[in-house]
Amino acid sequence: MIPQRTATSSTLTLHVNDTAHTVTVDHRATLLDVLREHLDLTGSKKGCDHGQCGACTVLLEGRRANSCLLLAVAHDGAHVTTVEGLGDEERPHPLQQAFHERDAFQCGYCTPGQIVSGVGMLCEAAEGHPSHATPAEALGHSTGAPAQLDRDEIRERMSGNICRCGAYPHIVEALEDVAADGLQARQGSERGSERGSEVSA
Amino acid sequence: MRPFTFERVTSPEQAVSAFAAQPRARYLAGGTNLVDLMKLGVETPEHLIDVSRLPLDEVATTQEGGLRIGANVRNSDLAAHPAVCRTYPALSQALLAGASGQLRNLATTGGNFLQRTRCPYFQDTSAPCNKREPGTGCSARDGVNRDMAVLGHSEHCVATHPSDMAVAMAAYDAEVEVLGPEGARTVPAAEFHRLPGETPEQDTVLRPGELISHVTLGPPPEGARAAYRKARDRASYAFALASAAAVLAVDEGGTVRHAALAFGGLAHRPWRARTAEEALIGSRADAESVGRAVDAELAAARPLSENAFKVPLARSLAVTLFARLAENPTSPAGT
Numbered sequence: 001m002i003p004q005r006t007a008t009s010s011t012l013t014l015h016v017n018d019t020a021h022t023v024t025v026d027h028r029a030t031l032l033d034v035l036r037e038h039l040d041l042t043g044s045k046k047g048c049d050h051g052q053c054g055a056c057t058v059l060l061e062g063r064r065a066n067s068c069l070l071l072a073v074a075h076d077g078a079h080v081t082t083v084e085g086l087g088d089e090e091r092p093h094p095l096q097q098a099f100h101e102r103d104a105f106q107c108g109y110c111t112p113g114q115i116v117s118g119v120g121m122l123c124e125a126a127e128g129h130p131s132h133a134t135p136a137e138a139l140g141h142s143t144g145a146p147a148q149l150d151r152d153e154i155r156e157r158m159s160g161n162i163c164r165c166g167a168y169p170h171i172v173e174a175l176e177d178v179a180a181d182g183l184q185a186r187q188g189s190e191r192g193s194e195r196g197s198e199v200s201a
Numbered sequence: 202m203r204p205f206t207f208e209r210v211t212s213p214e215q216a217v218s219a220f221a222a223q224p225r226a227r228y229l230a231g232g233t234n235l236v237d238l239m240k241l242g243v244e245t246p247e248h249l250i251d252v253s254r255l256p257l258d259e260v261a262t263t264q265e266g267g268l269r270i271g272a273n274v275r276n277s278d279l280a281a282h283p284a285v286c287r288t289y290p291a292l293s294q295a296l297l298a299g300a301s302g303q304l305r306n307l308a309t310t311g312g313n314f315l316q317r318t319r320c321p322y323f324q325d326t327s328a329p330c331n332k333r334e335p336g337t338g339c340s341a342r343d344g345v346n347r348d349m350a351v352l353g354h355s356e357h358c359v360a361t362h363p364s365d366m367a368v369a370m371a372a373y374d375a376e377v378e379v380l381g382p383e384g385a386r387t388v389p390a391a392e393f394h395r396l397p398g399e400t401p402e403q404d405t406v407l408r409p410g411e412l413i414s415h416v417t418l419g420p421p422p423e424g425a426r427a428a429y430r431k432a433r434d435r436a437s438y439a440f441a442l443a444s445a446a447a448v449l450a451v452d453e454g455g456t457v458r459h460a461a462l463a464f465g466g467l468a469h470r471p472w473r474a475r476t477a478e479e480a481l482i483g484s485r486a487d488a489e490s491v492g493r494a495v496d497a498e499l500a501a502a503r504p505l506s507e508n509a510f511k512v513p514l515a516r517s518l519a520v521t522l523f524a525r526l527a528e529n530p531t532s533p534a535g536t
Contacts, residue, residue, distance in 0.1 A: 005223075005248065008204040027249070028202045030236070050237050051304060063277075063306045069236045070307070073207050074229060074251050121302055129281040132297040132437060136428060139293060142286035159437035160301025 012076035017085030032067040043083035054161035055113040064120025083112035098174035106165035220410040223248040266420040272311030291427035295369035311413035318360035358401030368465035372446035381411035394470030425450040441466035486527035
């Protein structure tokens, strides 16, 4: 016998940037809503709210995802890294540093999503994931070796992040800088999978 | 969005029982399409059954030498799976041609089959739409119909199915395993989606409460090569205007032994081009024979006011695909 369920909200725990937060949320709340409205982590942006622009990108269990399409209630116990968890002013993530050095933004609204997506993308490439830009011959002989990222590959792999200012040329350069140093990409990956301690929001 | 209740299940059987108890429920896996449609007010479930943690996340080799893919295998993982890249390149290519990196990390194999049309009138609750609200009429037929179907549409609906993955699955003769209140059954991927007819609200042949558990691929025909091509308005992150998946095997003399062709973006379901395939078997895979075979297939096209361009576009995709596959019969992937 399945009990009749009537609750339209639930209490759940999210591990965000190495810190556990226990929150009670309406089932309609997305992870993006919880980050911004409950946890005061406003780096992740609500651009389109339909999974089309990428401004809300976070790392979910170390992999990039649109937080506007994730119902928080379905992710009880999940480990999430937002742009705030990648680095700060004193110790920026290598990709944050590269965006700064390459002037890879104009208004800055899409930038947190671009950076988090870029970190996730570099990890995917390091794990040998192919892309639509990968030649068919290379795909057919896939070995799982790290993917080489030229500009076409970077542009294809970053197509889920829209920049209305059109800062793409510098964004690609920033990603090229970091892609050239695989060690830095791995640092980002390790940060994304760290586990933290319990606190209540 | 309407308030809803929520439960997480731990087995496919439990999921099916949970649905039986809450018929106004929806299964939630990756959620990339369902959550979006709930925000738009197109989907209004009263209850969500979270199937995303069911242990259906493995790609296993079958006894026959094919693959059995769990419904929860993510699109990005399936596209990068070495056995898929090597043996089913058109599937990998189709997956990588769809959506964005972020979305492919969330979207599941089962959910990809079940995504709804991106017809703008279907997504706009202020517009009449027989698929969303049966009996209200079709806004697209005489509206903005550039992206709509040219094959198999009805006076009630001209929507297309948006999946890339399902097109490759149809060309590879994949089988969809489902579990429902009456037990398990298997449906060929090419017959999983319906044509709209008089009931466009039904996208697929799934019965109420049925859950996709696995998708099975048989071993590809000996010596077969395959590839997927997609035409769209921009180079990345856009739905297909037209797409094609082709599987081809030729004998030493260059005669076609096996040909499978499926189109995306042309119809309410991935369009398996059986007429073209039959014409190709026993012939040569040159541009003239393929063009003639595809013309015979596309003779059934009934373009709308703005989408006649899709017919020559689809023809060109298919002819180019087969030409490339016939060029270098030793390599499994088309270039």
